[in-house]
Amino acid sequence: MSKKYVDLETLKYILYDIHKLENLLSRERFQEHDLESLDMFIDSVKEFSDRELYPYFQEMDATPAYHKDGTVIVHEQVQKVMHQSGEMGIIAACFDYEDGGLQMPISAFQAAVYIMDAANNHLPGYPSLTLGAAELIIEFGNQNLKDAYVPNMLSGVWGGTMCLTEPQAGSSLSDIVTKATPTDKGYYKITGQKIFISGGDYKDAKNIVHLVLARIEGAPKGTKGISLFVVPKNRITEDGSLEYNDVMTVADFQKMGQKGYCTTHLGFGDKDDCRGWLVGTAHKGLAQMFLMMNGARIAVGRGAAAIAMAAYRTSLQYANERPQGRKLSSDGKKNPSEKQSLIIEHPDVRRMLLLQKAIVEGSLSLVFLASKYQDILTTANSAEEKEKYHLLLEMIIPIVKTYPSEAGAESVDNGLQVLGGYGFCTDFTLQQYYRDIRISALYEGTTGIQSQDLLGRKVPMQNGKALELLSAEIVKTIIAATNDDNLKPYATALGEKLELAKKVIGKLMPFAMKGNYERYLADANLFMEYMSIVVLGWLWLEMAVDATNKLEDKNRRYSTTFYESKIHTMKFYFKYEIPKTNALAESLMSDEEVTIKTDKEYIL
Numbered sequence: 250m251s252k253k254y255v256d257l258e259t260l261k262y263i264l265y266d267i268h269k270l271e272n273l274l275s276r277e278r279f280q281e282h283d284l285e286s287l288d289m290f291i292d293s294v295k296e297f298s299d300r301e302l303y304p305y306f307q308e309m310d311a312t313p314a315y316h317k318d319g320t321v322i323v324h325e326q327v328q329k330v331m332h333q334s335g336e337m338g339i340i341a342a343c344f345d346y347e348d349g350g351l352q353m354p355i356s357a358f359q360a361a362v363y364i365m366d367a368a369n370n371h372l373p374g375y376p377s378l379t380l381g382a383a384e385l386i387i388e389f390g391n392q393n394l395k396d397a398y399v400p401n402m403l404s405g406v407w408g409g410t411m412c413l414t415e416p417q418a419g420s421s422l423s424d425i426v427t428k429a430t431p432t433d434k435g436y437y438k439i440t441g442q443k444i445f446i447s448g449g450d451y452k453d454a455k456n457i458v459h460l461v462l463a464r465i466e467g468a469p470k471g472t473k474g475i476s477l478f479v480v481p482k483n484r485i486t487e488d489g490s491l492e493y494n495d496v497m498t499v500a501d502f503q504k505m506g507q508k509g510y511c512t513t514h515l516g517f518g519d520k521d522d523c524r525g526w527l528v529g530t531a532h533k534g535l536a537q538m539f540l541m542m543n544g545a546r547i548a549v550g551r552g553a554a555a556i557a558m559a560a561y562r563t564s565l566q567y568a569n570e571r572p573q574g575r576k577l578s579s580d581g582k583k584n585p586s587e588k589q590s591l592i593i594e595h596p597d598v599r600r601m602l603l604l605q606k607a608i609v610e611g612s613l614s615l616v617f618l619a620s621k622y623q624d625i626l627t628t629a630n631s632a633e634e635k636e637k638y639h640l641l642l643e644m645i646i647p648i649v650k651t652y653p654s655e656a657g658a659e660s661v662d663n664g665l666q667v668l669g670g671y672g673f674c675t676d677f678t679l680q681q682y683y684r685d686i687r688i689s690a691l692y693e694g695t696t697g698i699q700s701q702d703l704l705g706r707k708v709p710m711q712n713g714k715a716l717e718l719l720s721a722e723i724v725k726t727i728i729a730a731t732n733d734d735n736l737k738p739y740a741t742a743l744g745e746k747l748e749l750a751k752k753v754i755g756k757l758m759p760f761a762m763k764g765n766y767e768r769y770l771a772d773a774n775l776f777m778e779y780m781s782i783v784v785l786g787w788l789w790l791e792m793a794v795d796a797t798n799k800l801e802d803k804n805r806r807y808s809t810t811f812y813e814s815k816i817h818t819m820k821f822y823f824k825y826e827i828p829k830t831n832a833l834a835e836s837l838m839s840d841e842e843v844t845i846k847t848d849k850e851y852i853l
Contacts, residue, residue: 253566254303254559255367257295258807259610261288264360266806267795268617273354276628287357290338294361297337298368301330306369309509310681314451316501321511323451327375331454334376335405339365340383348387348395349403355544355627356620359551363616366555370685371509375408375448377548381541382409382460386479389529389537397485398458407456411545412443412480412515413538422535423471427463427517429478429525439463439480439525440518442499449513450482450498456491457482461517461525462534469532477534478525480517495523506684543642545693546650547619553689554612557657560682561605564664567677568593568602573669592667601663603821607789608660610818612653614788619649640715641722644707645784647699652781654689655696661686700777701770708754709761716754723747723787729794736793739823743786746830750783756838771844772837779833786827793819 264270271284305326314323334340342358344350365373383402386394401407418424427441441463443449450457461480468474483491499514517523529537572589592598622642629635665672665679672679690696708716723743730740753776760769796812799805805812 253562255295255364255555256558256562256610257364258811260360260363260613261291262807262811263610263614263792264356264617266799267614267792268356268621270354270356273356273621273624273628276624276630278352278628279354279624282353282357287353290353290357291361291364293337294339295364297333298365301326301333302365302369302372305509306371307678307681309369309371310506310685313503313508314501314511315503316498316513320452320498321450321501321513323453323511324371324509325453326372327451327509328453330372331375331379331405331408333405335403340376340380340405341403343380344383344387344403349400354620355623356617359547359616359620362548363551363555363558363613366552367559369509370552370556370559371507373552374507374510376405378411378448379405379407379409379458381411381545382458384541384544385460385477385528385537386458388540389477390479394479394526394528398479398481401456402458407458408448408451408454409458410446410449410460411538411541412446412449412459412461414443414445416442416444422462422475425462425464425475427461429463429465429476429527431465436524436526437463437465437478438518438521439478439523440521442517443515445502446513446515448511449515450501451511455483457496459496459515460528460538462538463525465531472535474532475534476531477528477537479528480523480525484524495520504688506681506687542693543623543646546646546699547616547623549689549692550612550619550649550651550653551616553653553657553686554609554616556682556686556689557605557612557653557660558609560661560664560679560686561602561609563678563682564605564667564672565593565602567668567671568598598667600825601667603818604663604825605660606814607785607818607822607826608653608656610792610815611785611788611822612657614792615645615649615652615785618788619645637718640710640718643710644703644715644719647703647707647777648781648784650693651690651696651699651777652785654686654692655778656781656785657689658683658686696777697774700773703780704757704773704776705761705766705770709758719784720747723783726787726791726794730790733794733797736790736797739790739793739819742823742827743783743790746783746786746827749830749834750779753779753834753837767845768842771842775833775837779830779837782826782830782833786822789819789822 273279274282305324309324312324314321338351341350342353343355346352362373379402383399386398402409413422415425415427429437429439431437459480461478462475463478464474465476481494482496484494486492495518497516497519499516502512504512569591571592573592574590575587576590576594622638622645626635626638626642629638661682665683668677668679671677727740727744730736757769793816796815799812
């Protein structure tokens, strides 16, 4: 298999030139890093991924994780990647020095893990969830919990998970019933079940540290009564050894894709001996868990964008190697005596490849945008800066989770189509990428949930201030593009779509103001698609502005063709994707109410 699963030049261009990673390094938190050291880190992760992740991508699909004798059997690379992720500092990358971390910018970390996701999306979830669980302990846990669990988690010796979902309560976390009973010994007895727990158990792991949402006996109903607990599979005894903590692996879900990434059903307290330790303040568990939700949702978008990248690189390579048919002559006929054309010469294949490129590279820029906002927010020098980037990040989060997931699936679908019948065959990886990416629209809140979050919470936030700030950022790029005659038409088009978005909101907002939230949110998914197209149009226009300027620079880093390809892809995006907003706006502003349930049922 070729190791061209990621375009490293484009990744570094978007990270360094478009989102200007170097600007972050002047902030106090990151002052011990420089571009050279971060570049070396990213390159080392690429080499690691070439060696330890990519060669096992198809093998992990062919030999899925499975449940046997109370545990989950996973591919041997899981434990190897966990340990080496710890040794290389991947798990600890973004934590404070005092907690054993490297204080690396989140943007650089995301670039590194994006490479891992593109190489083999079945593996990075194990260290990533461990990172997330450790983050909660570091942020909210007492010193005893930090000392007991964090070092082994950051080193990759122990795994970590988030345990939210229950059989009777999917996305409705207010309905969870896992119970925590206080004792006089400093811990709680935990009883209940959790499902869809990614990385929840695997045979060779010495320990798995579960971060569990549960309800303390007598707690208020709903989300206000939920608390967060550390519940290890094996608890630490007084002499420092481990003993079983009554956490049972009931099953492992067999899935359509990401088969090497185990997804478990866990039971707590079957023998009334499962102990959990409260993290932070009682009844604040959901708010605490949501600390890592922004990061988790960026991670989902990052993973989807990476899968789409790998699929694009595969279909692009195939199109450059596969001869099929002949180009039409001026009279509309083919000459059978001529040499067959490579399929990349056919306009329809080029359309599909350009669509992939537009989605893939635009999604990568979106992931880095959200990561940059996170970095600025965590190092803000003033209350004003903190508020601005908090609001910008809040606006972007549902989009960065959703667009790469939904459009990424469309991108992979087009890649499969490029291969024709071979795309449907297991000899090629496109069918696997197609299956693997499908979960992304479900992870960490479905597309429907993200869409309602965007329209229902983020747009009205602080009387529309978050949306105003995002619009202002887009307008900056529009103004910059207007100064170039070649880019001005695209700047004008994007400005018109931004104005149309305001009209859409003006049409919908009165429903919310009257308390008719069902009508207000009925087409939230369409609004998500609209805003996603606009935001990606902004990011592509931003790339085109930079590429145009670089073409005038004699000391430019990349080739002329490289920069021209960015401008060309922007033009493609504005021809084929931006016009879709017109149809979406028409549907959003329609007075027809055909999806709201009435007394009469029409879905038969």
